[in-house]
Amino acid sequence: METEIPAMLAARQLVRPERFLFHSSRMRMKTVSHDELAAMDGESDRCALELSDAHVDVLGYACLVAIMSMGIGYHRRSEARLHQRTVENGAPAPVVTSAGALVEGLKAIGARRIVVVAPYMKPLTRLVVEYLASEGYDVIDHVALEIPDNMAVAAHDPERLPDIVAGLNYADADAIVLSACVQMPSLPVVAKVEALTGKPVITAAVATTWSMLGALGLERVAPGAGALLSGAY
Template sequence: METEIPAMLNTRPDLYGEEFTFHSSRMRMQSVTQEELEQMDEQSKHCATLLSDARCDVLAYACLIGIMAQGPGYHEESEAALHQQTVENGGDAPVVTSAGALVRAIKRLEADKIALIAPYVEELTQTMIDYFESAGVDVIDYETLECPDNLEVAQLDQRNLVNIAADLDTDAADALVLSSCVQMPSLNSIQAAEDTLGLPVFSAATATTYEILDNLGLSTQVPGAGRLLSGGLNEGH
C-alpha cells in the first residue's frame, strides 16, 4: 500500500494537476496469523482517530486479510465503525477497507467468477475464499504462496505473477485478482497480465485506489493500471 497507492496517485498531476499528501498510522503485525490479525484489527479505531487529527479527506484500512479474518461481511462493520471514530474526533472522513474495495470492484466489473493469487498460508487463503463466496463471488481457481512473514510478502518478485496467472484456469473466469493482498507487489504486472489473459486484472491496491479517488470525487483513471482504473467504469457505482 505504502508504495503502490502513492505510485498510482502520483501519476495524476500530469493528467489532472492534482497533488496528494499521504498520512499513515500503523497497526502492529509481524506474522500473518489469525491471532496476530485479530490483535492488529483491535488497533484500528485508535489509528482512525490519530489520522483524523490530520483532517484527511479519506482513510484507507490497508490490510485485506485483517478484515476478512474477522468473518464474512466484516468490511461493512469496520468501515462504519472507523468512520464514526473520525466523526467523533471532529474530522469526518469516509473510510475504505481494501477488503470492501476488492469485493465492490468485483461487482463493478460484473465478475461473478474470479481466479486469484494470494501470498497467505492455505488456511488464511481459504478464509478469504469463504469471504468472497459469502459475498456471492465464485473463486474458480487460485494459487497461494504460503508466505507467513509480513516483510517477506512485500519482497516477493511481482515479475513471477504473470507466469503464475498463466498456470491458473481462467477460461471460465470473469476477472483475475493478481494480488489479493496490498502488501504483495503487483502494480507493474497488472497491465501485462491483463493484455496476456484478455480479461480484467486488478488487485487489492488498485481496488483501494479506485475507491480513494471515487470518495474524493475525482476521476478514477490511472494510466497502465488495468481496466478497473481505465476511467471507463461508472463512477460511484
C-alpha cells in the first residue's frame, strides 16, 4: 500500500494533471494468521477515524486477506461501516478495500476464469479462493507461497513471479491475479507477465489504485500497471 500505490499514482502524474498526497494509519499485524488478521481488522475503525481527521478524499483498506478471512461478502460490510465512521467524524469519504477492489477489477475486465498467486499459508489461501468463488469467479489454478511473516512477504522478490506463473495452468484463464496481496511486491513485473502469457494481469495493489481513482471521479489510468489501468476500463 505504501510503496506500489504511490508509485502508480506518481507515474500517473507524468501523464495527467492531478496530484496526490498520502496519509497512513497502521493496523498492527506481524504474522499472517487468522487470529492476528481478526485483531488487525478490529483496529480498522480507529484508522478510519484518524485518517478522516485529515479530511482525505478516499480511504484504502490495504489488507485483502484480513477482509476475506472475516467471511463471505465482508468487504461490503467493512466499506459501509468504515465510511460511516468518517461521516460521524464530520469528514465523509468513500472507503475502498483491496478485497472489494479485486472483485470489482476482475469484473471490469470481464474475467471469470482466473489463476491466483498468493503469499499466504494454504488455509488462508483457500479462504481467498472460496471468497472469489462466492463472487462468481472460477479459480482454475492457484499457488500458496506459504510465507507466514508479514515482513518476509514484503521482501519477496517480484522477479520470481514470472517463473511462478509459468508453473500454473493459465492457458484457459481470462486473467492472472499476480499478487492477491498488497504487501507482496509485483508491480515491476506486471507488464512482463502480460507479455509472456498473453493474459491481462491484475494485482491487489493495481485493483486498489483503480478503485480509488474511480472513487475520486478520476480517469483510471496509470502507465506500466497493466490492462486494468491502461485507460480501457
